Amino acid sequence: MNIAIIGAGNIAGNMARTLRGMKARGQNVELYAVASRELAKAQAFAEAEGFQKAYGSYEEMLKDDGIDLVYVATPHSHHAEHMKLCLEHGRAILCEKAFTGNARQAEEVLALAKEKGIFVAEAIWTRYMPWRQMVLELLDSGIIGEPKVLTGNLAYSMENKERVYKPELAGGALLDLGVYTLNFASMIFGDDVERMESTVQMMSSGVDLTENISLYYRDGRSAHVVSSAAARMDRRGLVSGTEGYLTVNNVNNPTVIEVFDSNDQLLKHVEVPEQITGFEYQVEACMKALAEGKLECYEMPHSEILYIMRQMDALRAQWGMVYPFD
Ligand SMILES: NC(=O)c1ccc[n+]([C@@H]2O[C@H](COP(=O)([O-])OP(=O)(O)OC[C@H]3O[C@@H](n4cnc5c(N)ncnc54)[C@H](OP(=O)(O)O)[C@@H]3O)[C@@H](O)[C@H]2O)c1
Structure with a gap:
């Protein structure tokens, strides 16, 4: 499975380490591509972490038909925008937590994924672990x-x-x-x-x-x-x-x-059991769900993603806390 990453930041490095560990023990994962808003940053990340390709734009990478799964590793505020971009290019997604900035964004992303019949999972790793x-x-x-x-x-x-x-x-x-x-x-x-x-x-x-x-x-x-x-x-x-x-x-x-x-x-x-980083379980869950033609992971179904996002919206409402994009 060819895995691509959007956003060459902190957690992207942890995912890269996980994928190298999975590959080393013979699992079917390839560190395929990474995209950053800056080409030089993507190239440096790809070289340091062992990715085959580096792109200086998220959209440019998403046009690459070799990709099987995109790991979205940007700040929560941008998850919805970046997931929609993935969906517009027909790419399956594993998106970091929190799934989006608010429940409305989560509803929009999941509705679009459903309409297009594309797999989406949330990388809330604790849900997938033994x-x-x-x-x-x-x-x-x-x-x-x-x-x-x-x-x-x-x-x-x-x-x-x-x-x-x-x-x-x-x-x-x-x-x-x-x-x-x-x-x-x-x-x-x-x-x-x-x-x-x-x-x-x-x-x-x-x-x-x-x-x-x-x-x-x-x-x-x-x-x-x-x-x-x-x-x-x-x-x-x-x-x-x-x-x-x-x-x-x-x-x-x-x-x-x-x-x-x-x-x-x-x-x-x-x-x-001994872990690589603990991130491997969410990757394995995506591989299994994709192989079975599913559009979500049973460990964190879309209904649960929405439940948690609505719960966090309700807490923020209790505190009168509003994001500029709400
Ligand atoms: N599962 C976990 O244990 C865990 C731990 C930490 C964080 N996370 C989650 O992972 C996500 C990213 O966290 P992180 O710690 O990796 O963040 P980070 O180091 O700040 O990296 C985020 C990356 O997102 C990209 N980005 C795109 N638009 C951006 C913008 N407007 N402002 C800043 N960055 C932007 C940047 O990549 P480019 O410059 O390359 O485009 C940046 O390096 C968050 O959702 C966070 O909650 C999960």
Whole structure:
């Protein structure tokens, strides 16, 4: 499968490393092309990361019929525009999270993809990784009794990053980090949320710095998550049940799962299989879905992409936070 990347930035490098690792272990992936707004940058990236072709314009690259899948690795504010460009050129897409800047943009992209019959997936990597099934099986086994409450946090010191502080780049902690904690809650407790409460600390630029979000489910369970671009936290996720609790070491990349009883005695310590970077699972999911002629990945179906985008829109509405493109 020939993979092309739009945007030769930070995360594009991580994807390149992943693809090299997949290729090295014999998987059918080719580091085919990269496009940057600047040809010299694309050429330097292609050379450093091992891509066959470099383009100085996104559109020019998308005309290349050799491409099987485009990884969109630009800021969230530009995902909709860049995905539409891919769709206009008939290219299948794996787009970085947050899927778009708002739900309206997500609806437009998915409607266009449906109309054209083209595959689109969101690169929210935690959805595709083995930990998810492992945690759900442990919870189903009844090892912590009845799961009742979930907590999680994801926070890094990144408020000085342009992509994070600028409203026009869809900045803020929510779309960068909160998207993972909301997905963590959604994967474990589902989406039957009756009410959502939140408090926020804003940056002077008008985007969210730190937020505390509580989701109250119709069946009486609740999830309480924190995201912040101010300072690093421990990134742990915890599911608490009537007879114990389960933790994951990092809601952004859960690699260690531990189960404790109600007396804090460790019952189980489980580690996920060794990873290249963890990005390989989303690439594999796209390869499988494409081979089966599907238009979405079952791990993150379009309905779930829209659910999370609408949830983030609703939170921003609670905070009176508006992006220029809303
Ligand atoms: N999955 C993860 O773990 C993870 C981690 C970090 C980020 N991400 C996601 O990946 C995406 C990109 O993040 P990043 O950290 O890689 O960002 P970044 O380093 O700032 O790179 C973004 C790239 O987008 C391109 N771009 C196009 N239009 C732009 C504009 N108007 N302003 C700035 N850049 C523009 C640029 O590439 P050219 O100059 O080459 O055109 C730039 O290098 C975001 O959606 C982010 O949420 C995911």
